[in-house]
Amino acid sequence: MPRIRAEDLAIEFPLYHVGARSLKKRLLARTPLRLKQDESNRVVVAALRGLSFGIDRGERVALVGGNGAGKTTLLRTLAGIYDPVAGRLEVEGSVGSLIDPAAGMDQSSTGRENILLRALYRGMDDAEAEEMADEVGRFSGLGEFLDVPVRSYSAGMQVRLSFAMATVIAPEVLLMDEWLLAGDADFMQRAKERLVELVQGADILVLATHDLAVVREWCTRAIRLEGGRIVADGPVAEVVDGMARGAPVPAEG
Ligand SMILES: Nc1ncnc2c1ncn2[C@@H]1O[C@H](COP(=O)(O)OP(=O)(O)OP(=O)(O)O)[C@@H](O)[C@H]1O
Numbered sequence: 001m002p003r004i005r006a007e008d009l010a011i012e013f014p015l016y017h018v019g020a021r022s023l024k025k026r027l028l029a030r031t032p033l034r035l036k037q038d039e040s041n042r043v044v045v046a047a048l049r050g051l052s053f054g055i056d057r058g059e060r061v062a063l064v065g066g067n068g069a070g071k072t073t074l075l076r077t078l079a080g081i082y083d084p085v086a087g088r089l090e091v092e093g094s095v096g097s098l099i100d101p102a103a104g105m106d107q108s109s110t111g112r113e114n115i116l117l118r119a120l121y122r123g124m125d126d127a128e129a130e131e132m133a134d135e136v137g138r139f140s141g142l143g144e145f146l147d148v149p150v151r152s153y154s155a156g157m158q159v160r161l162s163f164a165m166a167t168v169i170a171p172e173v174l175l176m177d178e179w180l181l182a183g184d185a186d187f188m189q190r191a192k193e194r195l196v197e198l199v200q201g202a203d204i205l206v207l208a209t210h211d212l213a214v215v216r217e218w219c220t221r222a223i224r225l226e227g228g229r230i231v232a233d234g235p236v237a238e239v240v241d242g243m244a245r246g247a248p249v250p251a252e253g
Contacts, residue, residue, distance in 0.1 A: 002057050002093030002172035002204050004078065009051040009087035011073055011228075012044040034227060047073040049228045051087070055204055062215040062236065063208040064243065065225035071208035074225065075099050075175050078206060093204070096171025101162040107151040111142055111161050114150060118165055132168055139194070140164040141187070156184060163191055170198050178209040192218075212240050 015035075038044050048070045055061055063071040076082050077089065079097040097103070105114055115136050119129035137146045140160040145153065153161070167174070174195070195205070195218070209215060215222055215236055222239035224232040232239045 003090075004053075004055040004092070004173065004204065004206075005088070005090045006054070007052050007088040009048055009077070009084050009089055010046070011048040011070075011077055011082055012038065012046055012085045014038070014042045014044050016042070047228050048077065048084075048225075051230055053223060053230065053233060055206065057204060059221055060205040060219045061207070062219040062222040062240075063206065063225060064210070064212070064215060064222050064239065065231075068227075069225040070228040071225055072099070072177055073228075075177055075206065075208050078173075079175050091173060093172030095173045095175065096166045098163060098166050098174070098176040100177070101155070101158040103162075105150055105158070105162065108149055110149055111140075111146040111153075112137070114161070115165060122169070136161070136164040136168050139168070139190070156187070160187055167194055167198060170203065173204045174198055174206070176205065176207045178207070178211065178214075212244065215240055 034046055035043055036046055051074070063074055065071055073082065076099060077084065078091055079095060079099055080091070081099075104118070106117070109117070112133050115133040116129050119132045124132065133146075137143075140146070140157075140163070142157060142160060145157060150158065150161070198205070205219070207214075207219060219236050221234065222232070222236045223230055224239050224243065232242060
């Protein structure tokens with residue numbers, strides 16, 4: 001059964017270019033809470049700190065919070081792109097990731113070639129792969145552009161292709177960053193219908209966004225991050241209304 005469990009999860013990014021001692025000292029003095037020195041004396045950004053939460057089947061969770069709060073980092077960690085430096089993370093179920101439209105896409109191959117490659121990677125035979133290419137082509141509405149190299153696509157066309165590829169076979173856990181919401185209105189409407197289909201009943205959605213209207217409409221629960229920590233977790237109305245009222249963020253420590 002799809003589910004996510006995180007316990008005391010931490011992610012850090014080393015800042016390799018921060019070498020000079022005086023610069024290091026200045027940085028660490030100015031922002032002592034988020035920037036710190038690891039055992040190898042490197043300056044690191046503590047992107048996520050001590051995160052514990054569980055997400056179960058049927059939940060549609062919004063990750064909200066200010067710039068740099070840690071939303072995208074958490075999504076990428078759930079997708080297995082980053083390894084935690086501390087704590088535990090379990091993600092059970094097949095994962096569909098809509099985090100970076102260009103990720104896993106060969107820019108010099110056509111849309112169709114990318115779809116066929118993805119299908120082969122999933123172990124499909126030729127007939128199934130062709131069927132998947134037709135379905136992705138139909139849903140994305142790319143028309144003749146499906147047979148043109150992806151590098152010549154507009155940003156919106158890449159979004160359409162990525163979305164259609166990631167959702168043509170329903171994942172149990174769908175991870176999504178807000179770039180999707182940049183699609184045009186017609187595509188957004190169809191994307192929304194497919195998402196609603198995907199999350200109905202069994203699956204899990206985790207969506208990182210600044211758009212509180214989308215959170216209210218699509219999600220059942222919100223986790224608010226600030227400074228890499230969870231500062232609120234609960235029903236959307238509670239967490240989002242707290243943000244809209246400008247509820248204070250608990251002091252860092
Ligand atoms: N590759 C990286 N290298 C160094 N630091 C990083 C890297 N990626 C993220 N960070 C840092 O981690 C913290 C969390 O960033 P993240 O992108 O997860 O925030 P976010 O909540 O998605 O922000 P936004 O709403 O601005 O997109 C920030 O302090 C950021 O500077």
